[in-house]
Amino acid sequence: MTVNVLVVDDESLARTRLCSLLSDCTQPDAHVVGQAGNAVQAVEFLQHHEVDVVLLDIHMPGMDGLSLVQTLRTLPNPPAVVFITAYAEHAVQAFELEAADYLTKPVRLERLQTALQKIERLPKVNRGVALDSSEEVLVIQERGRTERLPVKQVIYLKAELKYVTVRTAQRSYILEGALAELESRYPSRFIRIHRNALVARRSVRALKKHQDPEEGDGWAVRLDGIDEVLFVSRRQLAGVRALISG
Numbered sequence: 223m224t225v226n227v228l229v230v231d232d233e234s235l236a237r238t239r240l241c242s243l244l245s246d247c248t249q250p251d252a253h254v255v256g257q258a259g260n261a262v263q264a265v266e267f268l269q270h271h272e273v274d275v276v277l278l279d280i281h282m283p284g285m286d287g288l289s290l291v292q293t294l295r296t297l298p299n300p301p302a303v304v305f306i307t308a309y310a311e312h313a314v315q316a317f318e319l320e321a322a323d324y325l326t327k328p329v330r331l332e333r334l335q336t337a338l339q340k341i342e343r344l345p346k347v348n349r350g351v352a353l354d355s356s357e358e359v360l361v362i363q364e365r366g367r368t369e370r371l372p373v374k375q376v377i378y379l380k381a382e383l384k385y386v387t388v389r390t391a392q393r394s395y396i397l398e399g400a401l402a403e404l405e406s407r408y409p410s411r412f413i414r415i416h417r418n419a420l421v422a423r424r425s426v427r428a429l430k431k432h433q434d435p436e437e438g439d440g441w442a443v444r445l446d447g448i449d450e451v452l453f454v455s456r457r458q459l460a461g462v463r464a465l466i467s468g
Contacts, residue, residue, distance in 0.1 A: 224251045225338050228267060228301070230258045231279040231289070240277055240306065240329065247335050262284035265293055273301040275322070275341050286379045290319070302341045323442040358408065360388060362395045371395060373411060377447050378451045379404055381418040391447035415443060415462055416455045429454070429466055 227244055231237045237257050245251040255271055258264040260282055268276075276294070279362055280287035287305060294300045302322040306329055322339035358373040371388065380387045381401040388395040405412060405420055412420040425445045432442035436455045442451040454462050 223342055224253045225254045226272060226274045227252050227338075228256045228258065228264065228271075228273045228276045229254060230261070230264045230276055230282075231292075231306070232259050232282040233279075234259070236279065236327070243329060243331055243334055244277075246331055247338060249335055250338055252338055261290040261293070261369075263289075264290060268294070268297060268301065275302040275304055275338070277304050277306050281303055304337045304341075341410060356418070358411075360397060362388065362397060369395075373408060376411075376422055377445050378419060378421040378452060379412065380452075381419075389448065389450075413458075413461060413465055415458050416453060419452055421445060421452060423465060426462065426465055429462060 229237050229240050229244075231240070237259075241254050243258070244254050255273060256267045258267055261284060264276065264278075267273075273278065278287045278290065285293070287307070291303055294303065297343045304323045304325060305321050306325045306327065308327045322341050325333055325337060353442055359370045360373060360376070362369045362371050371390070375390045376388055377391060379397075379401060380389070384398065386397045386401055387444070388397050401418065401420060405414060411422060411424075413423050413426070414420050419420060421443060422445075426443050427446050428444040429441055430444060431439075432451060432453060433439050434442070437453050437455075440456065441454045441462075442453055443454055443462060
């Protein structure tokens with residue numbers, strides 16, 4: 223399959239390098255159908271050509287890449303968007319705008335191919351920039367990549383120093399942030415079981431007697447999807463019992 227690509231960047235050398243990388247993409251094949259040096263040129267091109275994905279710089283004169291995405295939403299068949307930028311701090315906002323991926327310069331061929339493969343797997347009608355998304359997600363940044371993790375997949379959140387461990391049935395992630403903020407953002411999804419832990423309400427399976435090396439004798443919850451048990455503080459015990467009995 224061939225993925226039709228529009229490259230948008232105000233620096234001609236950056237566009238040339240991206241086009242060169244795209245010519246080396248074979249899984250899937252990438253076909254550069256056009257280039258644009260600014261947002262106005264990009265919109266004009268997209269009004270007359272069919273494009274699967276826009277590789278989009280963020281910092282450009284005039285309308286920047288983040289603002290351009292808002293405009294793309296008004297097109298009849300908006301393309302998927304992959305942000306390519308030297309500035310990693312915009313990743314969260316980019317994913318809030320439903321970008322398919324976010325690559326930092328200098329772009330590596332393998333990461334570019336991964337982004338294109340992600341788009342290739344999407345049904346064509348679902349590739350475009352979403353008008354709205356009701357799915358709650360956590361934006362995870364680690365090892366130079368950014369990932370949208372659906373909150374419904376999270377089994378527990380545990381505070382570790384200034385980070386939060388995010389546990390799913392498949393693996394653990396590290397999220398920079400505060401547990402209290404996550405608790406206030408998703409009160410219907412998580413219940414606090416300890417000063418350092420929130421668990422998904424839907425995942426709580428049982429309450430059992432437990433001896434913890436730091437906490438001593440007490441109670442712990444068993445959770446669907448993992449073998450690990452989490453200690454429940456005395457202060458939160460009544461709430462957990464009410465959840466299980468309810």
